[in-house]
Amino acid sequence: MTAPVKLFSSVKIGSLELPNRIVMSPMTRIRAGEDCVPTESMARYYSQRAAAGLIITEGTHPSPMGRGYTYPPGLHNVAQAVGWRRVTDAVHEAGGRIFVQLMHAGRVSHSDLLPEHALPVAPSAIAIKGEIHTFTRKAPFEVPRALETDEIAAIVQDYRRAAELSVAAGFDGVELHAATGYLPNQFQVSGSNKRNDQYGGSVENRSRFTLEILAALCTVRGAGRVGVKIGPGFTVNDTFDDDPAETYTYLARQLNALGLAYLHVGYDSGYSRGTPPPFNPVDLIRPVYSGSLLAVGGFTRDSGEKALEAGRADAIVYGRPFISNPDLVERFASGVSLNAPDVRTFYGGDDHGYTDYPTIAREVHLK
């Protein structure tokens, strides 16, 4: 294919003008410091990728109870906001734009990772089948504690507070992680939500938690600086629904009224565990959602360009290609081949496999 045109055209996404349509996907890398404070290495990693039209950070917990990994970054206290400020300053100095992805793990966690060894929380007391990495071991997922109805408003407040801290931390906006079986998604789907209050049962009720969080985020940041990620039909983390097409198209229709910056639709190309859905999530959602749509999952330069040409999405989100190609945008522009990612260094470790992938500039210099 000749040099892509659409990928390199600018686009207005909410309050932001993106210089290109190549977005960096949120990716957990488990390299934050003690107390989940972002590090200098993280600032380097993200700023190396600042040529992206938009960077979306790795999942970041809005409260200590939202933590789901050993060393993920958080955004629930001032030290973490200060750490993130170093990241956002570095990205902005390099000419980029950056949203923080707010991710409450809910039942995709373990008491080893939570304050005072509390049990993870969830809409219903149903454990995920399988195991989770804690600090010292791999342990079976525990049966989570079902949230009381009157506890839910406090969790929405945690997200609101994280949005407030995101302003101090210098983020251009926030993305709600409502995909892949994390807490909002646990409420959304019928398999993990057996509640009989106003947050369970009908699709209207199961969508309520996600919509309340988004309303809170919009109050703080303005809708033009709030996005949300969904992954219709994916079963990772035991995310089962009786009628996923109905569940997610209902949610997408409700989102129309909010005027968000974007809806980010996950189409996982077999990276994660679980069964792929019987439909293409991007094509399911596009006709029912009137705002900007970001598509993710297994895209190459050429397939991304084609999806834009066909009007299937407004921007393309790249995950793994950005891990191993800090200069992905430059490589797409020039047609230079990509470095392959090393899966062994995806989660945790030092700067190897994190900030040391070669750039074209470095390769040329070394020759």
Ligand SMILES: Cc1cc2nc3c(=O)[nH]c(=O)nc-3n(C[C@H](O)[C@H](O)[C@H](O)COP(=O)(O)O)c2cc1C
């Ligand atoms: C190492 C790794 C960590 C990830 N962590 C997150 C995450 O924190 N939040 C999220 O929404 N998706 C996460 N994902 C999924 C990616 O954002 C993306 O949807 C997926 O990798 C498919 O895109 P790709 O085929 O371009 O890699 C992760 C993917 C990888 C490879």
